[in-house]
Amino acid sequence: MYITNMSHFLDDEGKTPRNAPKEARELAGFLLLVIDSYTRKYSGDKQEIRCFTKNCRGVINVGRSILYDEIHWNCPECNVCGKISEWRGTAGENSGTPPIESAENVKNAFTWIHKLTEELEFPISVIPVGLIAPEESKSENWVITRITDYVEIYGLIVEIEDGKGIYQFPIAELSIKDEQSMNYKLVEEFLDFWFTMNDQ
Numbered sequence: 001m002y003i004t005n006m007s008h009f010l011d012d013e014g015k016t017p018r019n020a021p022k023e024a025r026e027l028a029g030f031l032l033l034v035i036d037s038y039t040r041k042y043s044g045d046k047q048e049i050r051c052f053t054k055n056c057r058g059v060i061n062v063g064r065s066i067l068y069d070e071i072h073w074n075c076p077e078c079n080v081c082g083k084i085s086e087w088r089g090t091a092g093e094n095s096g097t098p099p100i101e102s103a104e105n106v107k108n109a110f111t112w113i114h115k116l117t118e119e120l121e122f123p124i125s126v127i128p129v130g131l132i133a134p135e136e137s138k139s140e141n142w143v144i145t146r147i148t149d150y151v152e153i154y155g156l157i158v159e160i161e162d163g164k165g166i167y168q169f170p171i172a173e174l175s176i177k178d179e180q181s182m183n184y185k186l187v188e189e190f191l192d193f194w195f196t197m198n199d200q
């Protein structure tokens with residue numbers, strides 16, 4: 001995972017220093033494209049970015065952590081991924097588009113975070129599904145203890161405890177055990193919203 005802070009890549013004028021190594025300049029160029037693409041995400045002028053991995057033809061997914069304001073990106077083909085902090089005010093931030101906060105999807109995401117934080121009752125017993133599912137015996141005691149983040153491309157991120165450790169996973173990778181509970185209903189409603197948003 002590439003964890004990058006844009007202020008480390010750019011000089012006081014917002015440019016990549018000329019004496020920076022070639023790899024750093026190339027990465028900075030890619031990250032500026034990601035920032036540009038994110039700030040256009042909900043405009044009518046979406047910009048696709050091709051993956052930089054050799055021979056990979058993936059198109060990069062771009063979204064933001066609503067709580068921490070970092071831009072996350074990943075390639076669905078080769079799984080290269082990263083997150084970018086201190087991206088505001090860089091040359092990649094597209095000033096020609098409306099502020100991302102005014103996008104309807106972003107406002108709705110905020111509403112969902114507040115609703116789920118207030119209405120979910122923790123701890124919540126869950127079973128891991130999909131890619132993260134380990135053998136059943138290893139996941140008997142999984143509980144969600146709290147919400148830690150909301151990233152547009154991953155959805156709600158929650159903290160899990162299993163008695164041995166603490167982990168973080170997207171809630172879309174978890175299935176709530178008690179299907180009659182209000183928790184189950186709330187999460188289903190949230191996932192409906194989130195999958196619809198991601199299809200746009």
Ligand SMILES: [Zn+2]
Binds near residue numbers: 080
């Ligand atoms: Zn790729």
